[in-house]
Amino acid sequence: MKRALFLIPLLLFIGLAGYLGFGLTRDARILPSTLIDKPAPDFDLPPLLPGGQGLKTADLGGQVSLVNVFASWCVPCRAEHPIWAKVTKDERLPIYGINWKDKRPQAQAWLEQLGNPYARVGFDPDNKAGIEWGVYGAPETYVVDRNGRVRFKYVGPVFEETLKNTILPLVRKLREES
Amino acid sequence: MRLIRPMLFGLAALLTAFAAAAVQPDEMLKDPAQESRARALSAEIRCLVCQNQSIDDSDASLARDLRLLVRDQISQGRSDGEIRDFLVERYGAFVLLDPPFRGSTLVLWLGPAIVLLAGAAGLAIYFRSRRRSAADAVALSDDERARLERLLDDRDRRA
Amino acid sequence: MIAELGHFALILALCVAVAQAILPLAGASRRDAGWMAAGSSAAVVQLLLIAAAFAALTHAFVTSDFSVKLVAENSHSLKPLIYKISGVWGNHEGSMLLWVLILALFGALIALFGGNLPPTLRARVLSVQAMIGAGFLAFILATSNPFARLFPPPADGNDLNPLLQDPGLAFHPPVLYAGYVGFSIAFSFAVAALIEGRVDAAWARWVRPWTLLAWSFLTAGIALGSWWAYYELGWGGFWYWDPVENASFMPWLVGTALLHSAVVVERRDALKSWTILLAILTFSLSLIGTFLVRSGVLTSVHAFATDPGRGVFILALLVIAIGGSLALYAWRAPQLKGGGLFAPLSREGALLLNNLILATAAATVFIGTLYPLVLEAAGGGKVSVGPPYYNATFVPLMAPLVAAMAVGPMLAWKRGDLSGALGRLKFAAATALAALAAASALTWGRPVLGAIAMGAAAWIAVGVFAELAGRIRLGDLPLGQSLARARGMPRSAWGMTLAHLGLAGIIAGAAGAALWSEEKIIAMRPGQTVDLAGYSLLFEGAESRNGPNYTSVHGVFAVSRNRTPVTKLEPEKRRYVVGGQETTEAAIRTTAAGDLYAVIGDAQKDGGYVVRIYYKPLVAWIWAGAAVMVLGGLMSLSDRRLRIGAPARRERDLAPDAAPAE
Numbered sequence A: 001m002k003r004a005l006f007l008i009p010l011l012l013f014i015g016l017a018g019y020l021g022f023g024l025t026r027d028a029r030i031l032p033s034t035l036i037d038k039p040a041p042d043f044d045l046p047p048l049l050p051g052g053q054g055l056k057t058a059d060l061g062g063q064v065s066l067v068n069v070f071a072s073w074c075v076p077c078r079a080e081h082p083i084w085a086k087v088t089k090d091e092r093l094p095i096y097g098i099n100w101k102d103k104r105p106q107a108q109a110w111l112e113q114l115g116n117p118y119a120r121v122g123f124d125p126d127n128k129a130g131i132e133w134g135v136y137g138a139p140e141t142y143v144v145d146r147n148g149r150v151r152f153k154y155v156g157p158v159f160e161e162t163l164k165n166t167i168l169p170l171v172r173k174l175r176e177e178s
Numbered sequence B: 001m002r003l004i005r006p007m008l009f010g011l012a013a014l015l016t017a018f019a020a021a022a023v024q025p026d027e028m029l030k031d032p033a034q035e036s037r038a039r040a041l042s043a044e045i046r047c048l049v050c051q052n053q054s055i056d057d058s059d060a061s062l063a064r065d066l067r068l069l070v071r072d073q074i075s076q077g078r079s080d081g082e083i084r085d086f087l088v089e090r091y092g093a094f095v096l097l098d099p100p101f102r103g104s105t106l107v108l109w110l111g112p113a114i115v116l117l118a119g120a121a122g123l124a125i126y127f128r129s130r131r132r133s134a135a136d137a138v139a140l141s142d143d144e145r146a147r148l149e150r151l152l153d154d155r156d157r158r159a
Numbered sequence C: 001m002i003a004e005l006g007h008f009a010l011i012l013a014l015c016v017a018v019a020q021a022i023l024p025l026a027g028a029s030r031r032d033a034g035w036m037a038a039g040s041s042a043a044v045v046q047l048l049l050i051a052a053a054f055a056a057l058t059h060a061f062v063t064s065d066f067s068v069k070l071v072a073e074n075s076h077s078l079k080p081l082i083y084k085i086s087g088v089w090g091n092h093e094g095s096m097l098l099w100v101l102i103l104a105l106f107g108a109l110i111a112l113f114g115g116n117l118p119p120t121l122r123a124r125v126l127s128v129q130a131m132i133g134a135g136f137l138a139f140i141l142a143t144s145n146p147f148a149r150l151f152p153p154p155a156d157g158n159d160l161n162p163l164l165q166d167p168g169l170a171f172h173p174p175v176l177y178a179g180y181v182g183f184s185i186a187f188s189f190a191v192a193a194l195i196e197g198r199v200d201a202a203w204a205r206w207v208r209p210w211t212l213l214a215w216s217f218l219t220a221g222i223a224l225g226s227w228w229a230y231y232e233l234g235w236g237g238f239w240y241w242d243p244v245e246n247a248s249f250m251p252w253l254v255g256t257a258l259l260h261s262a263v264v265v266e267r268r269d270a271l272k273s274w275t276i277l278l279a280i281l282t283f284s285l286s287l288i289g290t291f292l293v294r295s296g297v298l299t300s301v302h303a304f305a306t307d308p309g310r311g312v313f314i315l316a317l318l319v320i321a322i323g324g325s326l327a328l329y330a331w332r333a334p335q336l337k338g339g340g341l342f343a344p345l346s347r348e349g350a351l352l353l354n355n356l357i358l359a360t361a362a363a364t365v366f367i368g369t370l371y372p373l374v375l376e377a378a379g380g381g382k383v384s385v386g387p388p389y390y391n392a393t394f395v396p397l398m399a400p401l402v403a404a405m406a407v408g409p410m411l412a413w414k415r416g417d418l419s420g421a422l423g424r425l426k427f428a429a430a431t432a433l434a435a436l437a438a439a440s441a442l443t444w445g446r447p448v449l450g451a452i453a454m455g456a457a458a459w460i461a462v463g464v465f466a467e468l469a470g471r472i473r474l475g476d477l478p479l480g481q482s483l484a485r486a487r488g489m490p491r492s493a494w495g496m497t498l499a500h501l502g503l504a505g506i507i508a509g510a511a512g513a514a515l516w517s518e519e520k521i522i523a524m525r526p527g528q529t530v531d532l533a534g535y536s537l538l539f540e541g542a543e544s545r546n547g548p549n550y551t552s553v554h555g556v557f558a559v560s561r562n563r564t565p566v567t568k569l570e571p572e573k574r575r576y577v578v579g580g581q582e583t584t585e586a587a588i589r590t591t592a593a594g595d596l597y598a599v600i601g602d603a604q605k606d607g608g609y610v611v612r613i614y615y616k617p618l619v620a621w622i623w624a625g626a627a628v629m630v631l632g633g634l635m636s637l638s639d640r641r642l643r644i645g646a647p648a649r650r651e652r653d654l655a656p657d658a659a660p661a662e
Helices: A008-024 A075-091 A104-114 A128-133 A160-176 B004-017 B032-042 B061-075 B080-091 B103-136 B142-158 C002-030 C033-062 C069-074 C081-089 C092-113 C119-143 C167-196 C201-232 C243-268 C272-295 C308-335 C347-377 C387-410 C418-424 C426-442 C448-471 C479-488 C491-515 C620-637 C640-644
Strands: A065-070 A095-100 A120-124 A140-144 A149-155 C518-524 C529-532 C535-546 C550-561 C564-569 C572-576 C582-585 C587-590 C594-603 C609-617
Touching: A008 C272, A008 C308, A008 C347, A065 A075, A065 A128, A075 A095, A075 A104, A075 A160, A095 A128, A104 A120, A120 A128, A128 B061, A128 B080, A140 A160, A149 A160, B032 B061, B032 B080, B061 B080, B103 C347, B103 C387, C002 C033, C002 C092, C002 C119, C033 C069, C033 C081, C033 C092, C033 C119, C069 C092, C081 C092, C081 C167, C092 C119, C092 C167, C119 C167, C119 C308, C167 C201, C167 C243, C167 C272, C167 C308, C201 C243, C201 C272, C201 C582, C201 C620, C243 C272, C243 C347, C272 C308, C272 C347, C347 C387, C387 C418, C387 C448, C387 C491, C418 C426, C418 C448, C426 C448, C448 C491, C491 C609, C491 C620, C518 C529, C529 C609, C535 C594, C535 C609, C550 C594, C550 C609, C564 C587, C572 C594, C582 C594
Parallel strands: A065 A095, A095 A120
Antiparallel strands: A065 A140, A140 A149, C518 C609, C529 C535, C535 C550, C550 C564, C550 C572, C572 C582, C587 C594, C594 C609
């Protein structure tokens, strides 16, 4: 009995080591979204481009779509940008853009230079919609199902690997759901 | 690629992590009572980009947005609790530096008290068991004690 | 070439460390004097080799050899010399090299000054020390080679984070590591004692000076870090409960408990297995801290650039070092026999209470720091544990500690006289109440906790003097004789007096600065005046200036009090040319009553500047208190009994009495 007491520190440490090991498997900077499996939040943004369409809650749903948060000042956004043109072309998957905490002329010039893959781009200079979506950095990408519910959030630039292994399989699965 | 992502993403956060500007005069509310409520509340809201500062201390642009939001909601007459709930709904419990007391934080809040009580109980058991073994022990005479002392000192000196 | 020599020296050091880990341990069990003695030579050689590697890296930094990757990433040719040198440890790889350098230094000190130790104990201590060294040398060589080359070398470097280009931070890491890593000696002594199966008063006497040395360094290191944060980060905060700060605070708390429990082992031959456990835990917490800071498991404003591979390696080291030592503890500690008996109300009892509270405090910080990780692992989502948690849990724990702190030293060993002790503390209690009343009156309407803290500080400070007065029988004997007694008092008693007094200062300073601070944040144009805490600050204007590797906005404030000029405050906002980072250089006027703290911010469109003025009452007492505490540690360290380390002559008034206390 008394000997067992002396084992307590060792047992506690073994438990701790397990948790520390778990800690190594994930990126501490990534925050899970509170929106998962909930309807997309209420928001209504004016269009970024002259003659273009704005973005609001009702525009989501009807079909599976992506919502991408981007800004012209955001370097990783530029890095991921080419992938969206590919996605719209190859997958016939609509992508909606939220232009986040940006200035209109710069954002317009950015899209002009790099191409505009977005079906609609909402302009959100003062983070109104961003706060509703719980955005804490750019880029962020959400997958929204046909009922307008948010099913997945990805933080940071999307590259080929994430697209192929995570996003597209999910999109296919959601398309098969009734 | 997996390594690059956090690197790029972290860059903007790192640059602003330490700068000290925080609350700007132009953000402040006219009413001093409301403003001091806003300050106290923002000190408990985490700046999500810098990850370990409150929005009150942080120079990050997102922190400014949240400071303005807090002040906007205060001037609309919302309570501190309502504002906290508003933020938790959007950013998760992570946004609160003061973790709420509920099922999942039970161990966090009660942990220190449990450790203290367990330690105190351990002490009580220690004293009781020592008293019992002391009662069993036969006291040494003064003579024996002096001899023991000498022996111990000798041993120490040799060691 | 020199970088390659440094790398080679590091590889040799690893070989020597492996030999030092095996030979003396085997020698001690075979009673082979030659093998045991090899440990001492190896410890010195290991130190010289690591010092050579460190010198090689320093050379690369000082000569701005940008073909070394680490130098290119963390230095710049325009940087002042002192920051070229401090740049050596301003990054992960270099700071790990400093880490093992200090570890080897402590090992060599044992080899050189441990002549009075029994040869088997010394051999085993050196061997355990070398095992830790070998683990971390392997870590550096495998995952964090500081000497890696870069081809082609860039024309100039990336510069050191400007926040680290500061004298306070230049010396903070070496001092902090000397504390953190210094506890390895206590750890090695504990493991060696478990292998030997013997813990006695002599063991406690040998381990105590090393623990004191490490503790003094750690205290100084934490204080330096907090002071740096205070003047450099630009808003007058001094403690953030950030995971990285907690990582250094936990070993401090447990190390402080260890210092106190080792006294009981030394004097009364009791609490042996507990003291061994504390010695293991203190260094284990240092190791866990190293893991937390460098693995990226927790987010922190101070963390190094992280890499999962490193995390896995350090975790493996943790499992071997901590798991191994705790397994050894579970196996051998039950055989340690308890010694002297004592009543709960006694000096030993008070020291145990101290241990209970400090251990609980450390556990509280530990829970707060790691809870987010544990909860996430359990699928409970992400939470933050910030300062409000610690204020609600840690601060109340300090109340019984403070209350007992004045009483404990007045209790006799074995069985104390509580009412007698309390009787001698009447004056301290009266002073504490008076301080509480005065502070509440002066700060009516502010947090009442501040006034309570002032009462607590007065209670400790006057209690310390009451204990001192009793010891030298001030008032009982003629003054001359009392002073003679004071001169004859053991240094360790003076050490305790000073350390406790220092804590009183820290409590008063922390409470004053945290709870009573005043501030004004406004946009000012030249010629305008702002009033705060009785001071009047006239903004004379601001201009652009050029520093060696930065440009700055330099503001000037004329400070007056009751229309009498007091001083000029000249805060700066700097922008570093290479990286574009901005830092604030606060202007601070320090007095015993409080600091006036001015920060200048961005220029506004209308020609004004955002200005922040803070008044932080009593804040300087934090660092003055910490300095007094460190002085107490060093005073205790200079005690003759510890210095000589000879078998102690027990003090006359503490003649051991083997009769049961009950």
